[in-house]
Amino acid sequence: MFIYIKHGDNNQFLVNTNCPTVVLTEYIKTRLGLAESELIDLCDERGVLKFLFLPQNSQQSARGLLKAKESFSVCIIKRTSDGAYNSVTSLLSGIDPAVKETLKTQIDNLEKTRLKQLHTVEARMATSEEINAQALSTKTTKKRKKVTHASAPDEEVQRHTGDRKSRN
Template identity: 40%
Template sequence: MFITIKHGDNQQFLANINCSFLLLMHYIRDKAGLERTELIDLCEENGTLKLLFLVKFPEDNANKFLTPRGTYYICRVERGAPGTKHENGYRAFHPVFKHPPLDLIDSLRNQCDFLEKSRLKMLRSQDGKKPPTMEALLSSMAGQVVGKSTGKAGASAASGTDEDGSPRKLTGAAKARMEASRKDKHR
């Protein structure tokens, strides 16, 4: 169960994912010449982030998060400056690759913007309640990635519009689910 990791000036190496997530991340940092404290993530060749820096249980097996025989790029995670009100914010994801494809950079930028907007939206909706959980961020991110990967039909299904952009009529069951979902959000 190996994956290919790309980094640097068109360099790559194999990594065994049949180990703990923590061990794999230390191995990747060592092989790529990064500091052990540096916050990194992996993204697929199409730019989809794996959000590994948000993993709660580093002792979990790495094959839970990564696909065998997959190819991944190393990305640096840039957060806000420590000690400021933006320290938990997402500033950017930078591929650790000399000449990354332009669509990869665009995808990383879009995901970073989405994560930051979701984080801020959750903070505003919490208003004095406990801070948002990482599971909530991950689930909202998963919905966004699935919508983009399915194309126009997937995006229109999520937005409640037909493929031509006109509003879709809801059946009784779909309408009830939508109302229940709205009520849950406002609690």
């Protein structure tokens, strides 16, 4: 099936969605003369992003994410060097201010979600490090106990051996 890609001053072209989303986005970048490194997404006429650039969607079939015969405009997603979502810009001229606000709200929410996930991962790493430190501490204590126990029987063996020698 096909979808319409709108860009510029009401220009559009058809795109076949029977492919992975990564292939679809690369084709759109080539068709619009955008850099390969550019992060793009599609949004519908209401400004709802399709999040084609997210890892869980990159290998999924575009046909499953985009409804056939609908029109979508191309948006450029800007990120900072640390991965934070900074802004979104539609490549369609004369976009409605309500659509711009919808796009901004979605990027803000995406950034909040990214930060929550980052904090969760950091908390898990900290917990994991604490558990590893406790395990290491326990191992060290056990080793010391083993060393203490290992030397005690030797002394007893020497005492007993000494007692036997003196009896003979």
